[in-house]
Amino acid sequence: MSLDFLTDRGLADHVAYVEVHNEVDNCDLVPADGTPGHYARLRGPLERAVKLLQARHPGIPVTYSLGEPWPGELDDLPEQAQIAHFHFYVYGVLGALYEAVGLGHGTEAAPETATWPTPELAAMLRPDAPSFADYQPDDPWRLAATGIPRELFYAHDWVDPDHWDLWLYENYPAHRQAIRDTLAGWVDSVAEFARRRAVPAKDIAEFVVDRCLAAGFQGVVLTSDAAPHHPMWHTDRDWMRRVNARVSAV
Structure with a gap:
């Protein structure tokens, strides 16, 4: 060892x-x-x-x-x-964002959604994002080696960071005190x-x-x-x- x-x-x-x-x-x-x-x-x-x-x-x-x-x-x-x-x-405001776009976090399972990506996530994706059906992480081992679902890889690989961060900035005040507490x-x-x-x-x-x-x-x-x-x-x-x-x- x-x-x-x-x-x-x-x-x-x-x-x-x-x-x-x-x-x-x-x-x-x-x-x-x-x-x-x-x-x-x-x-x-x-x-x-x-x-x-x-x-x-x-x-x-x-x-x-x-x-x-x-x-x-x-x-x-x-x-x-x-x-x-x-x-x-x-997680606080980040957990709220994950839930809004149909993702799970920590010990919280992903919410039930009618479609995926959800309309909320679709609105945040970069214009060149592939369809979820056509997407795989660049390295196949990434799925096998972690407990992270393909949906989370997809969101992190193809979301527009400006849209993602803007949602967090706009919604943070409602979660700030709970996070600190x-x-x-x-x-x-x-x-x-x-x-x-x-x-x-x-x-x-x-x-x-x-x-x-x-x-x-x-x-x-x-x-x-x-x-x-x-x-x-x-x-x-x-x-x-x-x-x-x-x-x-x-």
């Missing part, structure tokens, strides 16, 4: 921590077994996975990451994680979860950064969509540096 490779070469001290699985609550490796709730079914498999990795590399903190925080169910998670790593995907509740619940278990917390984006730092988080990622291949790496570098400086100064 890659950790063995790094350890054998004296590089293990460069590893901040390791996840046994990213967003394990959204994967099929631990299928639903009838256990109620979002996390309870994960307890046994995650306990075994974390203990195995800790035994092999006791000097490296081990955890798992959660794709969605459910504050009332955090106590269902196993005790062994050494880092509290949660992703704060609050949800994020505040998530940050506070994860901070309390981390305090109870005496582990540091890590999370996501500018309102959330301040809330996380005030709550005692030891690490915050501005957004998962800020890798070198994402547009914001080139368009928002000054913002990323400014906010990252607030995090690194703590």
Whole structure:
């Protein structure tokens, strides 16, 4: 495994921590077994996975990451994680847009629609967009390797970004406070979860950064969509540096 490779070469001290699985609550490796709730079914498999990795590399903190925080169910998670790593995907106005154009998001299924693409999405498409029947993602593996439906690939590949963004800008005010309230509740619940278990917390984006730092988080990622291949790496570098400086100064 890659950790063995790094350890054998004296590089293990460069590893901040390791996840046994990213967003394990959204994967099929631990299928639903009838256990109620979002996390309870994960307890046994995650306990075994974390203990195995800790035994092999006791000097490296081990955890798992959660794709969605459910504050009332955090106590269902196993005790062994050494880092509290949660992703704060609050859909808010984006979720409203997905629903308006006939797409699902997060754990929300796509709404029933008479036709697809819906008239709302069709009005946002670029003039050169192919028909949905003729469309396939450029690389066939993209459908096989993810749980993302072909409809979402189609929308993201062929929507006119100006139309898409305009809808978000026009409708954001109605969702702004609910988004902030949800994020505040998530940050506070994860901070309390981390305090109870005496582990540091890590999370996501500018309102959330301040809330996380005030709550005692030891690490915050501005957004998962800020890798070198994402547009914001080139368009928002000054913002990323400014906010990252607030995090690194703590």
